[in-house]
Amino acid sequence: MTKINQHILTCGGTGCRASESKILAARLKEELKDSEISQNVKVVESGCFGFCEKGPIVKILPDNTFYTQVKPKDAKEIVEEHILKGRKVERLLFRDPNTNELIDESKSMGFYKKQIRIATRNCGFIDPENIGEYVAREGYEALGKALFELEPADIIKTVKDSGMRGRGGGGFPTGFKWELTAKSESDKKYVVCNADEGDPGAFMDRSILEGDPHSVLEAMAICGFAVGADEGLIYIRAEYPLAIERLKIAIKQAEDVGVIGDDILGSGFNFNISLKYGAGAFVCGEETALIHSMEGLRGEPTLKPPFPAERGFFDKPTNVNNVETFANIPAIINKGAEWYASVGTEKSKGTKVFALAGKINNVGLIEVPMGTTLREVIFDIGGGIKDGKKFKAVQTGGPSGGCLTEKHLDTPIDFDNLLAIGSMMGSGGMVVLDEDDCMVSMAKFYLEFTVEESCGKCAPCRIGNKRLLETLEKITNGNGTMDDLDLLRIQGGVIKDTSLCGLGQTSPNPILSTLDNFWDEYVEHVEENKCRAGQCKSMLKYVIIEDECVGCTACARVCPTGAITGNKKEVHFITQDLCIKCGACMDKCNFESIELIA
Amino acid sequence: MSIVCEKDKLQKQHQLRIKEICQGFGGEHSELINILHACQGYFGYLPAEVQEEIGMQINMPVSKVFGVVTFYSFFTMKPKGRFPISICTGTACYVRGADKLVDEFQRELGIDVGQTTGDGKFSISTLRCVGACGLAPVVMVGDKTYGHVSPNKVKKILKEYKKEE
Ligand SMILES: Cc1cc2nc3c(=O)[nH]c(=O)nc-3n(C[C@H](O)[C@H](O)[C@H](O)COP(=O)(O)O)c2cc1C
Numbered sequence: 001m002t003k004i005n006q007h008i009l010t011c012g013g014t015g016c017r018a019s020e021s022k023i024l025a026a027r028l029k030e031e032l033k034d035s036e037i038s039q040n041v042k043v044v045e046s047g048c049f050g051f052c053e054k055g056p057i058v059k060i061l062p063d064n065t066f067y068t069q070v071k072p073k074d075a076k077e078i079v080e081e082h083i084l085k086g087r088k089v090e091r092l093l094f095r096d097p098n099t100n101e102l103i104d105e106s107k108s109m110g111f112y113k114k115q116i117r118i119a120t121r122n123c124g125f126i127d128p129e130n131i132g133e134y135v136a137r138e139g140y141e142a143l144g145k146a147l148f149e150l151e152p153a154d155i156i157k158t159v160k161d162s163g164m165r166g167r168g169g170g171g172f173p174t175g176f177k178w179e180l181t182a183k184s185e186s187d188k189k190y191v192v193c194n195a196d197e198g199d200p201g202a203f204m205d206r207s208i209l210e211g212d213p214h215s216v217l218e219a220m221a222i223c224g225f226a227v228g229a230d231e232g233l234i235y236i237r238a239e240y241p242l243a244i245e246r247l248k249i250a251i252k253q254a255e256d257v258g259v260i261g262d263d264i265l266g267s268g269f270n271f272n273i274s275l276k277y278g279a280g281a282f283v284c285g286e287e288t289a290l291i292h293s294m295e296g297l298r299g300e301p302t303l304k305p306p307f308p309a310e311r312g313f314f315d316k317p318t319n320v321n322n323v324e325t326f327a328n329i330p331a332i333i334n335k336g337a338e339w340y341a342s343v344g345t346e347k348s349k350g351t352k353v354f355a356l357a358g359k360i361n362n363v364g365l366i367e368v369p370m371g372t373t374l375r376e377v378i379f380d381i382g383g384g385i386k387d388g389k390k391f392k393a394v395q396t397g398g399p400s401g402g403c404l405t406e407k408h409l410d411t412p413i414d415f416d417n418l419l420a421i422g423s424m425m426g427s428g429g430m431v432v433l434d435e436d437d438c439m440v441s442m443a444k445f446y447l448e449f450t451v452e453e454s455c456g457k458c459a460p461c462r463i464g465n466k467r468l469l470e471t472l473e474k475i476t477n478g479n480g481t482m483d484d485l486d487l488l489r490i491q492g493g494v495i496k497d498t499s500l501c502g503l504g505q506t507s508p509n510p511i512l513s514t515l516d517n518f519w520d521e522y523v524e525h526v527e528e529n530k531c532r533a534g535q536c537k538s539m540l541k542y543v544i545i546e547d548e549c550v551g552c553t554a555c556a557r558v559c560p561t562g563a564i565t566g567n568k569k570e571v572h573f574i575t576q577d578l579c580i581k582c583g584a585c586m587d588k589c590n591f592e593s594i595e596l597i598a
Numbered sequence: 599m600s601i602v603c604e605k606d607k608l609q610k611q612h613q614l615r616i617k618e619i620c621q622g623f624g625g626e627h628s629e630l631i632n633i634l635h636a637c638q639g640y641f642g643y644l645p646a647e648v649q650e651e652i653g654m655q656i657n658m659p660v661s662k663v664f665g666v667v668t669f670y671s672f673f674t675m676k677p678k679g680r681f682p683i684s685i686c687t688g689t690a691c692y693v694r695g696a697d698k699l700v701d702e703f704q705r706e707l708g709i710d711v712g713q714t715t716g717d718g719k720f721s722i723s724t725l726r727c728v729g730a731c732g733l734a735p736v737v738m739v740g741d742k743t744y745g746h747v748s749p750n751k752v753k754k755i756l757k758e759y760k761k762e763e
């Protein structure tokens with residue numbers, strides 16, 4: 001057998017695939033085929049590297065060279081220069097935007113320096129479609145250990161001692177949940193993996209499933225053994241076709257090897273895993289709603305207790321955990337509770353995966369120890385705000401969370417700290433906003449989402465959120481009064497207190513937190529009819545800068561309402577009464593002669 | 599009853615296909631969502647007649663089937679265009695200007711979100727995060743993903759498909 005001494009890893013995640021990374025991988029293979037060393041170099045399509053902003057990524061091992069924004073046409077140069085001649089292709093290396101320095105290996109990139117990868121330990125390192133690569137990195141060792149060296153009670157104790165808390169949003173201690181399920185007497189129990197990932201703008205779970213599906217399968221089997229379940233179900237969103245495909249391949253391979261299925265590794269323990277599909281309903285991420293959806297019903301939540309651990313899928317005890325929670329488990333079993341508990345803060349152990357998005361330089365997926373500050377995440381790892389703008393806020397916790405500001409930047413991130421400052425951990429979405437973002441519009445954006453996604457079962461959420469949205473719209477339309485600001489608080493409070501499930505109990509959070517942190521901005525909207533970020537359309541005017549307009553007529557032609565008039569080669573004019581403020585003229589103008597004024 | 603005459607509208611072959619799909623899932627009520635996914639995959643949408651046939655096959659009141667179809671946004675009762683346009687309005691795309699893209703596509707095609715053009719070619723829908731947030735704002739046409747889309751690029755994207763018959 002020939003020895004493979006170089007690996008070319010290309011990102012095969014959804015983001016990079018959208019930028020032709022699959023074609024790139026094929027090209028690289030093609031280029032290598034004809035060279036004399038093709039036997040020694042292997043092209044691997046791995047999972048997400050996290051650095052999505054500059055995708056597609058190509059990483060070359062063993063020297064860790066990190067190429068960014070690689071196009072299929074670059075394949076030839078990479079093979080000819082780097083692989084054959086050992087010369088790095090400088091033009092594709094990452095350039096640090098702050099120091100302007102060329103960085104030739106991933107380890108010295110600010111983006112990776114502060115990260116510790118536990119849940120995403122294999123993402124970007126292995127071919128997710130090849131179980132052999134997972135096994136080569138301690139894969140399924142934890143399952144072997146669990147089955148042959150540990151008793152179910154030992155496993156539960158280890159998970160408890162590790163201090164692991166659920167990563168799906170609630171932060172419920174995982175070991176306790178497992179214990180509860182283990183103690184529930186029944187002839188049949190289930191283990192469910194919650195891969196519904198409803199928070200828009202978050203993609204942690206997707207990346208784990210695409211990049212390292214076996215870690216989730218292994219953890220589910222360990223959980224099954226610990227709680228006494230012989231069947232696992234993964235509830236996954238239909239919007240994630242690539243993750244679904246990779247899971248199917250992984251399940252098949254695991255069954256073929258005998259690590260999933262009947263009599264696993266000859267231990268006598270049976271555990272089968274199948275997939276259930278979501279169909280686009282955010283509330284189905286809530287565990288009771290998820291269970292009803294898996295039963296083929298409308299995904300409406302029910303009151304807890306009884307908890308799923310007592311009565312869940314078809315009324316049998318069901319242990320529901322999030323994807324990222326599961327992805328941590330094999331590492332905890334392998335390395336021990338103490339090791340895991342040594343990372344993180346006092347009450348939140350381990351790491352957390354965040355999806356950084358919005359107005360930030362390095363959009364992508366990161367994993368940091370609990371206790372890292374928001375500042376480190378946004379500025380050191382995230383590379384700061386895009387286009388040199390000013391940081392305004394960071395939203396965590398998705399539609400259930402809140403907006404944090406400058407003054408919170410040095411708070412160490414963990415479950416309890418985020419709650420204390422009026423937001424929450426949530427599943428890990430982190431959206432960064434800059435000075436161009438209107439906080440009132442942002443609150444409205446989240447509320448529109450909730451109103452759309454409310455299942456309608458309970459009145460406070462169904463009707464209350466609608467009323468809340470109307471009040472907010474009144475404000476963004478320029479018709480708000482100071483009384484409306486009070487009303488927002490009252491309505492929000494009632495919805496939180498009286499809703500049936502977590503959706504309604506948290507839906508007013510984006511509003512309440514922006515009211516707390518950006519009160520001035522609300523007042524400006526109401527009293528001065530002004531939106532300082534220039535996002536609330538009703539408060540703005542598009543005008544033509546007379547000195548700049550060359551009379552090219554482009555704006556007049558694109559205007560859908562005929563609000564722009566003027567002859568060729570003469571200064572044009574916008575009739576404000578006709579203008580619907582769509583902004584088409586401004587986008588069209590090549591001379592930057594249209595401006596938006598408050 | 600309406601079920602009988604409505605059912606007659608479905609061609610025999612389609613009826614058979616639904617039967618096969620339902621049987622493939624053992625006719626289980628708990629498999630309804632998977633059955634609906636399969637049927638939408640085959641028909642492109644889930645008109646009333648299809649829902650009725652599914653109800654008959656798995657012995658479930660049509661009202662319940664309808665209740666499930668309308669609950670989930672992934673299921674649609676209206677046919678989509680041959681080139682369905684999905685604009686991501688997830689948070690990452692929203693803060694990078696997805697709402698402007700919605701306006702632009704609506705204007706270019708003269709239809710609203712949720713509608714299909716008269717020639718059946720294009721339809722517009724919005725969805726919440728396709729997981730390519732690094733490329734925000736993102737638009738999908740069929741299975742193809744376009745990243746970093748600006749309103750200026752909308753015409754160009756549409757042109758690619760307008761030539762195709
Ligand atoms: C409205 C709502 C949406 C939720 N969405 C998700 C989700 O998308 N993914 C998830 O893992 N948990 C979600 N949860 C949390 C689950 O109900 C549940 O707590 C979690 O799956 C338990 O797993 P964990 O203990 O591993 O976190 C959601 C909860 C609520 C109230």
Ligand code: FES
Pocket residue numbers: 200201202686687688689690691692726727728729730731732734735736
């Ligand atoms: S928010 Fe649009 S792809 Fe994630």
